[in-house]
């Protein structure tokens with residue numbers, strides 16, 4: 001028996017019991033729905049993750065947040081120099097650590113450990129530096 005194209009209820013024509021075009025479209029749609037749900041979950045997870053931070057990192061670019069977290073997780077016992085950190089000239093108890101080219105993390109020097117205070121943009125950092 002020769003294969004014959006048949007018309008499906010959807011209006012497409014093809015071989016087999018079901019319309020492959022519609023099946024494929026449905027699968028693509030399902031995939032898209034899943035992808036959107038996954039994206040939304042990731043976004044919610046990302047937003048929720050800020051509650052775990054010792055300092056508020058909301059509103060910063062994602063890559064700055066990621067870098068800041070890795071610094072926070074590893075600065076212990078004043079090895080801030082390994083991160084390129086410097087003492088502020090006008091406040092010796094504040095250490096400024098470069099996060100990215102454009103962001104600095106300010107940390108309070110508590111003697112044997114540092115307490116992260118905030119992450120600010122390089123522009124904001126220059127503004128708060130007196131005499132510049």
Ligand SMILES: [Zn+2]
Nearest residue numbers: 010012019022
């Ligand atoms: Zn169809």
